[in-house]
Amino acid sequence: MKKSYGGIVAACLFMLLVLRYGIINYPAGDSFLTNAFYTNISNPLEWLDTTPPAVQNPENTAEVISGEAIVFSLFAQRNVSNEERQNMQTWNLLKHLINQAHGLPNGVDAIKEAGVAWNSLMASVEEQRLGYTNEISPGKAKEKQCPHFLNKMNGTGFDNSVSKLRVPCGLTQGSSITVIGIPNGLLGNFRIDLTGEPLPGEPDPPIILHYNVRLNGDKVTEDPVIVQNTWTVAHDWGEEERCPSPTPEKNNKVDELDQCNKIVGKTEEQRMRSNVSRQVSTVQDGSKSRRYFPFKQGYPFVATLRVGSEGIQMTVDGKHLTSFAFRETLEPWLVNEVRISGDLKLVSVLASGLPTSEESENIINLEELKSAPLSPHKQMDLFIGVFSTANNFKRRMAVRRTWMQYAAVRSGAVSVRFFVGLHKNQIVNEELWNEAQTYGDIQLMPFVDYYGLITWKTLAICIFGTEVVSAKFVMKTDDDAFVRVDEVLASLHRIKVNRGLLYGLINSDSRPHRSPDSKWYISNEEWPEATYPPWAHGPGYVVSNDIAKAVSQRYKKGRLKMFKLEDVAMGIWIADMKKEGLNVRYEKEEKVYNEGCKDGYVVAHYQGPREMLCLWQKIQEGQVAKCCGGDR
Numbered sequence: 159m160k161k162s163y164g165g166i167v168a169a170c171l172f173m174l175l176v177l178r179y180g181i182i183n184y185p186a187g188d189s190f191l192t193n194a195f196y197t198n199i200s201n202p203l204e205w206l207d208t209t210p211p212a213v214q215n216p217e218n219t220a221e222v223i224s225g226e227a228i229v230f231s232l233f234a235q236r237n238v239s240n241e242e243r244q245n246m247q248t249w250n251l252l253k254h255l256i257n258q259a260h261g262l263p264n265g266v267d268a269i270k271e272a273g274v275a276w277n278s279l280m281a282s283v284e285e286q287r288l289g290y291t292n293e294i295s296p297g298k299a300k301e302k303q304c305p306h307f308l309n310k311m312n313g314t315g316f317d318n319s320v321s322k323l324r325v326p327c328g329l330t331q332g333s334s335i336t337v338i339g340i341p342n343g344l345l346g347n348f349r350i351d352l353t354g355e356p357l358p359g360e361p362d363p364p365i366i367l368h369y370n371v372r373l374n375g376d377k378v379t380e381d382p383v384i385v386q387n388t389w390t391v392a393h394d395w396g397e398e399e400r401c402p403s404p405t406p407e408k409n410n411k412v413d414e415l416d417q418c419n420k421i422v423g424k425t426e427e428q429r430m431r432s433n434v435s436r437q438v439s440t441v442q443d444g445s446k447s448r449r450y451f452p453f454k455q456g457y458p459f460v461a462t463l464r465v466g467s468e469g470i471q472m473t474v475d476g477k478h479l480t481s482f483a484f485r486e487t488l489e490p491w492l493v494n495e496v497r498i499s500g501d502l503k504l505v506s507v508l509a510s511g512l513p514t515s516e517e518s519e520n521i522i523n524l525e526e527l528k529s530a531p532l533s534p535h536k537q538m539d540l541f542i543g544v545f546s547t548a549n550n551f552k553r554r555m556a557v558r559r560t561w562m563q564y565a566a567v568r569s570g571a572v573s574v575r576f577f578v579g580l581h582k583n584q585i586v587n588e589e590l591w592n593e594a595q596t597y598g599d600i601q602l603m604p605f606v607d608y609y610g611l612i613t614w615k616t617l618a619i620c621i622f623g624t625e626v627v628s629a630k631f632v633m634k635t636d637d638d639a640f641v642r643v644d645e646v647l648a649s650l651h652r653i654k655v656n657r658g659l660l661y662g663l664i665n666s667d668s669r670p671h672r673s674p675d676s677k678w679y680i681s682n683e684e685w686p687e688a689t690y691p692p693w694a695h696g697p698g699y700v701v702s703n704d705i706a707k708a709v710s711q712r713y714k715k716g717r718l719k720m721f722k723l724e725d726v727a728m729g730i731w732i733a734d735m736k737k738e739g740l741n742v743r744y745e746k747e748e749k750v751y752n753e754g755c756k757d758g759y760v761v762a763h764y765q766g767p768r769e770m771l772c773l774w775q776k777i778q779e780g781q782v783a784k785c786c787g788g789d790r
Contacts, residue, residue: 242595254714268608275580327514330552334462336461337504340456340458341455354492367470368386370385373451396485401423416481469484539572551593555767561643578600621713634724638766642761656702660728692733698763708731
């Protein structure tokens with residue numbers, strides 16, 4: 159009886175706190191929390207409960223939490239310090255995304271998933287604050303780190319059914335998984351699956367890549383074949399990609415490499431006619447002709463899955479074999495585990511190039527890497543927002559050590575912030591939280607960081623540059639782009655245009671990609687017109703304060719068209735402003751290089767941490783913009 163009474167009292171106190179928070183922080187007229195716990199036509203969260211299913215609490219599967227309550231918890235007051243709030247300065251300003259989440263794919267799910275991740279992170283932060291983490295054993299504390307390298311050898315954790323290698327902090331561009339094994343057993347068929355974080359209430363995790371080797375064919379073919387696919391509870395299996403392909407004329411490129419190497423499945427004679435080296439190994443499969451296939455029963459192989467910018471590449475014994483483009487909401491940072499099963503004697507599995515954060519206590523020049531304090535009442539020349547993903551620790555450190563060391567940035571005339579969504583993995587979120595407190599240059603986003611939602615980050619950059627600080631110009635770039643801050647400032651000074659400006663690599667005659675196979679596929683429903691208005695390529699573009707402010711204001715009024723290609727979206731928004739009378743100046747900068755680096759660059763894209771450090775060293779030594787390692 160006492161337990162029951164205590165539960166009723168606790169519930170009443172919770173409801174009073176919720177009502178008090180809603181009244182104080184959201185005055186009458188704010189639709190977000192007017193009816194936070196009641197469903198009616200005026201409630202913008204009503205459809206959150208009816209579209210996706212309720213989410214179960216992973217600690218107690220009997221307790222079901224509504225999607226509305228999870229979203230509400232994202233914006234509820236938390237016991238965080240003023241210093242911690244500096245990394246959430248756009249957080250509550252983005253609460254209206256809930257009303258517009260249907261404008262981008264998986265927007266609703268991304269916000270709900272962020273609610274779950276945020277609650278877990280805050281619980282962990284509170285434990286640390288209260289000192290509970292001191293009771294954790296040294297072994298467990300070490301396990302929570304993000305290692306750069308992992309491996310398992312034969313006899314160390316493999317079993318006869320499924321061999322697993324946990325990847326605690328996901329994969330990032332440049333990460334690789336190498337498998338050494340020998341096909342054996344009755345058929346020699348085996349599978350390599352890259353799986354994601356298990357979702358609460360769902361028995362099986364999503365499969366980011368299902369790599370299935372069938373040495374004796376299947377229902378479609380009698381010849382050896384490799385099948386690649388994805389799987390989720392919501393959408394089941396996706397569309398198979400087969401190698402060799404039954405439709406070789408549709409052999410698309412991923413990171414400039416074929417989805418299926420053309421030599422797979424060709425006979426010896428066909429390959430010789432194609433001027434392919436005779437040294438390529440062949441398979442004697444008992445048929446009349448010998449066809450090339452990289453795997454053979456009883457023979458060892460070394461296979462590597464490597465993460466690129468557009469997809470995952472497979473090489474076998476040093477030869478590129480297949481490419482698999484990332485699919486929507488199934489991205490490499492989500493990978494939680496490598497699972498290998500089937501008729502395979504597994505010798506070893508190795509993961510390298512994994513995302514790992516630097517321990518701040520080991521950094522000599524830590525104070526030099528921290529962001530300069532903001533002056534909200536003083537107008538700065540330029541605010542730069544950088545797109546980054548939670549586990550891109552190394553890229554952010556490379557930016558801090560290089561172009562964020564320009565004098566204009568260190569003095570506060572230019573301010574730089576990384577815009578980062580939450581991760582599904584609590585370990586990554588904890589590392590990100592600690593990094594944010596250490597350097598003070600991260601802005602956390604209240605949604606899970608799916609690629610299709612990057613337009614929300616563009617919006618957040620505009621909000622920060624005009625409402626959190628006051629900047630004459632607002633710039634967007636990526637964490638793999640090297641920005642010559644001095645040259646950007648010089649160009650803006652030379653242009654002498656303070657209003658209606660879009661500066662960057664302008665594209666004035668582009669069309670939507672209508673092929674569903676394209677990474678940038680746009681349906682007629684998303685954009686019915688034959689061409690886009692002028693827009694600037696995403697690695698580096700600048701807008702004047704009035705444009706950034708108009709983007710923020712239109713968003714608040716629900717008048718901002720959400721479009722999944724963020725750089726094109728900015729072009730669409732500016733075109734709408736132009737129709738309403740804004741005098742727009744499109745200033746094309748040819749030295750913003752969208753694909754790599756060329757000497758004399760203003761912005762160089764696709765630069766890894768090593769290239770970034772090399773570029774900075776060249777500038778420091780000779781004050782010249784020279785590329786490293788040749789053009790890309």
